[in-house]
Amino acid sequence: MTVLHFTGIKGSGMSPLAQIMHDMGNEVQGSDIAKYFFTEERLRERGISILPFNPENITADMTIIAGNAFNDEHPELVRAREIGATIIRYHEFLGDLMKKYVSVAITGAHGKTSTTGLMAHVLNGYKPVSFLIGDGTGYGMEDSHFFVVEACEYRRHFLAYHPDYAIMTNIDFDHPDYFSGVDDVFKAFEEMAQQVKKCIIACGDDEYLQKLQAPVPMVYYGFGEENDFQARNIVKTTEGTTFDVVIRNEFFHTFTIPMFGDHTILNALAVISLCHYENIPADIIQQQFSDYEGVKRRFSQTDIGERILIDDYAHHPTEIRATLQSARQKFPEREVIAIFQPHTFTRTQTFLQEFADCLAEADQVYLCDIFGSAREEAGTLTIRDLEEKIPASKLMQVEDIAQLTEHKDGVFLFMGAGDVTKFKEAFENMLKTEETV
16 A cells, blocks of 8 residues: 655655545655644554654655645755655645545635534434544545535645536735735736536625636625625624525525624535535535534633633634624623734734724734744844834733733733743633632
């Protein structure tokens, strides 16, 4: 059996793909840096070997799946070429794998991970599903019917996919280190639309998605009356959200989701739209909604005494606003404290004022140093540039975590795409220690 070696196995897409291939009976191993990432937990649970980067990991009879964070000059990839091992880029390998199933690619500037997790969970109540979620979670079944995949627009990687269905949540400017502006992002989505085989399900409340041209039917969902699938009579509580779904002006069903914020209603509508297209009964959809527990690092809640800690991947102004809205719905009487770690210097520079504006909606803001990335490790900007734009905000290092204890019964939103979880864990450990003293 050919060994599949994943160079950069801890990546948010690489880790779940390795899990899928392992679950399908393949021999899987991988390599990465020593630093801990939450994406490695599921690999270790499966006993998948994670090695340090080393050219000696590579043998000629392997197939090397190369993570997109690493260029062709990575020592393992150089070694692979030298000895004639097969090298396939992550997105190309995934694109080929999807062809064997009824594939659902979920893309958009925001909401991909949450919608992918919800879609996989709901479809699995109807027929077997393999899935790849960008929170580091994957599951593979050789004879599954559906394959649900989070499809990232960065560097136009999603153009390696030709899915049966595409869910498009929104178009917004992000990844300023690659895209020149929102029009460039739109062009990428328009290219993607040309490759869909059966149907595109798009948020009709998004002005850019409304302009898309596609060779397949387009179904729109959202709050606006012009949408094919519309949410009406919305009731928000501290337990979740209930709403009616109207399909082309005819009542379909009333759904309740254990989630908070307008964006979660839109995510649910996307899932309902595809399920309706696939003739999946409403009672199955509702049952799957009812026991859905969410994905990693998306409004993940930990309660310690009177304090509530929320871990969230929000790293763009639009996402921060959505997370704050969720917190206000679920905890209307509580003080909301934002602990934010910007992710990449280019994104921070591009959206500096937008970050300041949305974070100012929290009751108190703490700012952590900018987290670089494998693609971009330094910049001229510092966290002080953002601090100056947010009145009464405070800078924080991990060793300063005790200052959060001033907020006795607050909701603490730890937000960012870097390693902001280390701040949450330090605070959590401090509170647990206090409880046992």
